[in-house]
Amino acid sequence: MFSENMVQKLESSSWIRVMFEEGNRLAKIYGADKVYDYSLGNPFDEPPAEVQESLLKHITSGEPGLHKYMSNSGYGDVRAKIAKKLQEESTVSISDNNIVMTVGAAGGLNVVLKSLLNEGEEVMVFAPYFVDYGSYVSNFGGKTVVVPANTETFEPNIEEFEKRINAKTKAIILNTPNNPTGVVYSEEILKRIEEILQKKGKEFNTTIYVISDEPYSKIVYDDIKVPSIISIFQNAIVVDSFSKSLGLAGERIGYIAASSNIEDISTLVNVFIYCTRVLGFVNAPALFQKVVGDCLYVKPNVEDYKAKRDFLYENLVRIGFKVNKPQGAFYLFPKALISNDIEFTQAATKHNLLLVPGSGFGCPGYFRMSYCVNFDMIRNSIPAFERLAEDFK
Amino acid sequence: MFSENMVQKLESSSWIRVMFEEGNRLAKIYGADKVYDYSLGNPFDEPPAEVQESLLKHITSGEPGLHKYMSNSGYGDVRAKIAKKLQEESTVSISDNNIVMTVGAAGGLNVVLKSLLNEGEEVMVFAPYFVDYGSYVSNFGGKTVVVPANTETFEPNIEEFEKRINAKTKAIILNTPNNPTGVVYSEEILKRIEEILQKKGKEFNTTIYVISDEPYSKIVYDDIKVPSIISIFQNAIVVDSFSKSLGLAGERIGYIAASSNIEDISTLVNVFIYCTRVLGFVNAPALFQKVVGDCLYVKPNVEDYKAKRDFLYENLVRIGFKVNKPQGAFYLFPKALISNDIEFTQAATKHNLLLVPGSGFGCPGYFRMSYCVNFDMIRNSIPAFERLAEDFK
Structure with missing residues (x-):
């Protein structure tokens, strides 16, 4: 029924x-x-207190139009601040034109997958993985291919990964620091993955995108440094959220940042913006765009x-x-x-x-x-x- | 690519x-x-000032967990307030269990359509209509069937409507007061549509749902009364938003309210909640759920x-x-x-x-x-x- x-x-x-x-x-x-x-x-x-201060500042400032529609990609000033910060942290050029504000990381992942997938194309995930990835992929006619876990280290199982790449492989999803294991994938493993992607891309004459779900990138211990995905992978699409780092899970605020090394990046970003609209997100929540823009450096x-x-x-x-x-x-x-x-x-x-x-x-x-x-x-x-x-x- | x-x-x-x-x-x-x-x-x-007051109240109240995840359906107290108000305005029993908070009306429409549609099923719209309806329907494998406009009155063209109903018709979308014409569909026309839906439902042994997109229901002139869709149609699913009535278009806040007369309504609501999650909305923005709950009676x-x-x-x-x-x-x-x-x-x-x-x-x-x-x-x-x-x- x-x-x-x-x-x-x-x-x-x-x-x-x-x-x-x-x-x-x-x-x-x-x-x-x-x-x-x-x-x-x-x-x-x-x-954190900075979020509270920013909320109060914007609400009491009387800035006109704060709660209105803006461009579907989000507020330009906020996107510029995010681009600047990402630029500081990576070796790749990132402009505000490469940023689209999203309804959390879950919203961002749906926008990215709808923008990329054609019926029957495959998206690879590394077990253990956040189970809703599978739902997101199937929303758009994609097929989720699971690389079985390496239960010794819980880093990606490279051999099993390489075996599963074929002409239909459209993207892989990375999630490091990982939910559910807390493991931070090593730079060495990530670089091997990129080598394999480049090799297979040439073999099949395809582009395989790397979708990096990064809500935990600020929550690391013991002076561990999380390798910069956007610096390592040519076709990197980062999806970030402030749910975990700023304690704003219920407010649904995040962004997509795509590497300017992606071929035809401006079309891809326009498709992200279009999909943001037609999936019914329309734009990321307005007030919290401003708030996260103020709190990008808060730990x-x-x-x-x-x-x-x-x-x-x-x-x-x-x-x-x-x-x-x-x-x-x-x-x-x-x-x-x-x-x-x-x-x-x-x-x-x-x-x-x-x-x-x-x-x-x-x-x-x-x-x-x-x-x-x-x-x-x-x-x-x-x-x-x-x-x-x-x-x- | x-x-x-x-x-x-x-x-x-x-x-x-x-x-x-x-x-x-x-x-x-x-x-x-x-x-x-x-x-x-x-x-x-x-x-309006009430929105500002409510924002300040919640932000300065120090209520714990305000910005966290809640149930995917939204805050229970807010859903109860909405159910109470809808109950006052209609002749149908509506409990808070029938309400799901959404990321605006556009988000709500996507959730409803994903919950209802099987591949190839049809959704009817009355021209002139908000063009993104077509995109929402095709997101989930549905087909949009357009009833041509009656350009004399811009009310639904009943004859052309009846002709187009068949065994694949899963839903119709109503939008009154209408975007783009500003016309409020008359009670008489709406009751004729319900008669036809009941008759055709029996003929084809199907249920045809009435999805009512109501962002303009509070913006009417000259003492016109907007007929209550949920009172007229047995299988009514109302999708509302506060974008227009409270000037919160950028904040993406709305709700779905389904009639308790729908067969197997509790399954349907659970599917709404599930689709809210897997489409990447997860939940409606937390703070603005509370704010609209405070401002339901603001005009x-x-x-x-x-x-x-x-x-x-x-x-x-x-x-x-x-x-x-x-x-x-x-x-x-x-x-x-x-x-x-x-x-x-x-x-x-x-x-x-x-x-x-x-x-x-x-x-x-x-x-x-x-x-x-x-x-x-x-x-x-x-x-x-x-x-x-x-x-x-």
């Missing part, structure tokens, strides 16, 4: 959101402080996330979990204590622990924990993990 | 946006006060629009244009002085008049003027219309 495809997909819907709703349900029964909800990447911190409270990562990592290892220590983002991706991760996370809810099965990231046998939560909740959850481990001894 | 479909469509892109960009170009050459830009439905007024400055309508209508008629006096919205849709409306609007740019050809609304031979502009601009533009009319004598 409705869209059959959507009704079917609804039934196999995201584990993250299932757990988020389950958390709300359990919180009503047991009280929010008795539920250990590690399900959602919803930054715990309030936005998230990484020390706080680091303390949480360290505490959880040490405790999980002590309890007997196998887990890689993440270098960025705010996720841990431990191995489940049984091979069936769905059964495992369901067992965890008995201890009021909300974990997301790795199957939801194309990587069964593991589970994801978002530690962008209250430190007290983390501390109080440790006995629950101990009891959970006890159940599987 | 990119999406061939999108590159092609880009080239035949919206006249409204073409004129908007042309206006920016001319303003740079001649000065903004010398360009008479009637191209874009961008409310001239700043948002736009209709008297100001009415004065502009009256002044323009009288002058255009005096100059020799044939035009229906609109009852709502902030558009006039006069007949062009030659049959080729594109040629006519191009000629108008020589007098620095920016008008949108009716061809862009599926109704050649006419042109659209948005009078949500400065009254001085309207006054100053009258000699330009006189010169334009002189050119075609």
Whole structure:
């Protein structure tokens, strides 16, 4: 009766959101402080003071037309500031004409994929990966090709990647620092990927675009430097958001930045702008464009996330979990204590622990924990993990 | 190289946006006060004081989590307020479970169409109509069927409508008060449409949904009452936005409200919520959800629009244009002085008049003027219309 495809997909819907709703349900029964909800990447911190100041400044300034339509690409002054910052951080020339403001990174990814894909073309993702990528690709008639995980390092599996490239490969999606593992892909691996893309592009006489989903690029630990995707890849299209770095997940604000090395870049950007309109975004929310333009150099409270990562990592290892220590983002991706991760996370809810099965990231046998939560909740959850481990001894 | 479909469509892109960009170009050459830009439905007024107060209240309140993710359907308290108001205005039971907050009406329409359409199903629109409807429908494999205009009254052409219904008709889109004509469809016509939908639904054993795009429902003149779509149509899905009524076009905030008389409504709403996520909207912008929740009963400055309508209508008629006096919205849709409306609007740019050809609304031979502009601009533009009319004598 409705869209059959959507009704079917609804039934196999995201584990993250299932757990988020389950958390709300359990919180009503047991009280929010008795539920250990590690399900959602919803930054715990309030936005930094600079965001608050910028909001107040713009609202009280009386600047005319602040809340009106602007060009579909977004406010020119904000795009210019973003271009300037990206220019400082990369070796590639980026002008404000290469920037399109978006309704978050999810909106940006949809715009990019609609702009690129023809029916049946393929987009490659590296497991474990954010499962909604698959939905975004299929929105536009594309096919998602999954490169299986290298569960030793959780860096891209290069051999399996190279095997899967063919004449229909239109793009790959990179996500580093990675959700769900927190791994920062090394510059060496990224450069090998670019070499392979260049080689295969010549072989098949195609252009393979690199779509880089970068919401966690500012959340890194231990002086790790995230390699600049736009400097490494000729055909780089960066999609960024301020959801995580400025704690603005609910405000839906981000941008697309495309490398000026892409052939016929001005047509591509015009297609981005057109797709922004016809997908119904029209433009990124006006006020928050101005706000993020003011806050581009504001850094998230990484020390706080680091303390949480360290505490959880040490405790999980002590309890007997196998887990890689993440270098960025705010996720841990431990191995489940049984091979069936769905059964495992369901067992965890008995201890009021909300974990997301790795199957939801194309990587069964593991589970994801978002530690962008209250430190007290983390501390109080440790006995629950101990009891959970006890159940599987 | 990119999406061939999108590159092609880009080239035949919206006249409204073409004129908007042309206006920016001319303003740079001649000065903004010398360009008479009637191209874009961008409310001239700043948002009312209540919006400003609500923004300040929420920003300074320190309410925790204001800018975070919430459920994909939006904030529960805001949805409850909207349901209550709709309940007051209609004869149908509407609960907050039937409301999904959206990224403007354009976002809402995309969510609804993705939720309903299977490949090849048809959506009917009544000319003249907002041209992006066609793009929204084709985003999801649907086919737009245009009912030709009744250029006497600009109400729906019932005979032509009935002829075009078949087993593939999945939905119709209504837009009253109408963009571009300003006509408010009469209750009598709407009830005849419902009778036909019920009859044809039985004949073909299908359900035909009525998608009502209602951004102008609060902008009506002369004590005209806009008939309640959700009260008249069994399968009504209302899509509303605050772009026009609260002057928030750039903030992208609206909602979907579905009638509880729709069969299997809870599945449909869950599909809306799912599509909100996978289309990359994720949720409507958080802060402005709260703001519109506070301002549901705030009325736009209709008297100001009415004065502009009256002044323009009288002058255009005096100059020799044939035009229906609109009852709502902030558009006039006069007949062009030659049959080729594109040629006519191009000629108008020589007098620095920016008008949108009716061809862009599926109704050649006419042109659209948005009078949500400065009254001085309207006054100053009258000699330009006189010169334009002189050119075609």
